[in-house]
Amino acid sequence: MTTAASMPVPFPFSAIAGQPHLRQALLLAAVDPGLGGVLIEGPRGTAKTTAARALAELLPGAPFVTLPLGASLESLVGTLDLGQALAGHELKFAPGLLARANGGVLYVDEINLLPDALIDSLLDAAASGVNVVERDGISHRHAARFVLVGTMNPEEGTLRPQLLDRFGLCVQLRNIEDAAERQAIVRARLAFDVDPQGFRAKHAEAEAALAAALVKARAIVADASALPYGDDVHEAVGALCIASQVDGLRADLVMLRSARALAAWEGAAAITADHVQRVAEAVLLHRRKPEAEGAASASASASAPVASNTQRAPKSSGTGQNNAGDQDWGAMPPEPVGIERVKPLRPLISSQTAQQALPKKA
Template sequence: MSPRPQYPFSALHGQPQLQLALLLAAIDPHIGGVLIEGPRGTAKSTSARALAELLPGQRFVDLPLGASEEQLVGSLDIQAALQNAEVAFKPGLLARADGGVLYVDEVNLLADALVDLLLDVCASGVNRIERDGISHQHEARIALVGTMNPEEGELRPQLLDRFGLFVRLGAQIDPASREAIVRSRLAFDRDPHGFVERQRHAQQALIGRLEQARACVGRLDFSDALHRQVSSLCHAAGVEGVRADLVMLRAAAAHAAWLGQEQISDGDIEAVAELVLAHRRKTPPAQSEASAQQVQQQGRQQPAPDSADNWGALPPQAVATQALSGARPLPKKKP
């Protein structure tokens, strides 16, 4: 009997922001993974498993909360050391997840040291081990997906900021989406293989589109205007450091690549901005949006500081003036 297939990504309903964030993280793992906040029953693990089916190796690795550092990064192969008296590396979960999805359910309950290590490796794409007489490194191009329920504890701000994208799922789902989700799930449970076969063409289209986006995302350039737009948004949101700027630009490039565009546009920035800023913002959304618009408007009005035509020019100064139309001449002073 063939194994039960995974629910296909092409059949997901009702969580467009979650699906977008997962695809962006798969296109460019250097974005730093996706953190999903929400109650149970909102298709967090189903979506992550479905994403793995779109990736070349179709690898999905579940990191248990009780995992040790050795299980995560790898360790000395004791059997090889005892039998052959040789130092050999025993791959860990990071090696197994290379090219696929590493899923951490309730990441807020994982030891901070492991979260920190995990995020380091996912950001660099390389796992380096220097311990127990081992000096080894291997690629770890991983789409990291973490979930958390805020009722069970929060992540430290330092770790929260290191997740590239953030999706907050609401407990309420609109009636139309609920109906579509339930219909699809019932059809899948009754005939998993038949359901997957009916989605085969849609799945293949997604796989091809994702492969193309992963291949071209590194060739997209960032214009000066995009840099200014991103800097304005992040400054207005009151975020600390420049990690948000870097993530937003990478996510915008991934979004443009996903749409098959040859250039990154303002629309790509707008599509990913909230995914990047939602867990980093220190300024309320309405206030930060108004501030960003003001900064961008000022940037358009003022000449570039290094322009050859405006070198050394001063900004306009306010000067008191007197209306000339219909004005009476000032009386002459008597000698």
């Protein structure tokens, strides 16, 4: 008889150092799960999994569910319970991972390697808070309100722009290059590995304060009449999105909701343009057009000619470099070439002449 091993205790969220943008994005998504989740880009060993596990502990009674890389669509959204159907001739819904993650954190490592169908279902449920299943003679829906945290290493490929845009926030992590900061992070991790419970006890007060602040901020966001804002907030959002040349209006909506979540987290009386500025980068990082990343000002970007299609050609620079990264260096645009119709050549000899020219057998 084997005994199931207990899950290791998570690292305290309040003790995570060196990643302030990651901490803020995760807290905003926890305040308002309807933002659509957080996509974390970065190399290995930058506290992506550690931060996601620690966030789930701040939410009261929240489960932490991990989506395996080889999971099927049925295991994610749920399907027909074949055992019940065969035994009692009864159609019964078997819940999937989305149902298990309700009220908690759904963590997807290397999300860029998943099939598009799974990512679509994940993002639909993360944005709406409801999972709808219509298959195998079953029409079923259930609550699926969770914080979606997806990670990926850009060296292994990225997501299609259509899927990137549906993530609410995006954080790009980099390796810590400050020697003192690296030493502090390593010391904290070693102290946790030696005595996890003792380390957590030192941060228990800070963890309780974060958990209480999350409960309070969630209640403020749930109140539709709370946190008013004026035209200056709308103008700030519009100017930032136009300067980044984003497609559609999803960025505007997510930026307003993120600013509202930040104001609720800080206990502000109203949403201000400062809140918008502080959440803008996480909203625009994965939506910004490549040509908008240059040194052009917001007014110049807004007045630039826009092509009728969604794929804009990258601007050429004097050095011949392509900032978009999706075209070869020195590539020339295609030019039309005149084509003259050529008549087919007649055979030099006819088939009858060819047969007569063959040597006869003796």
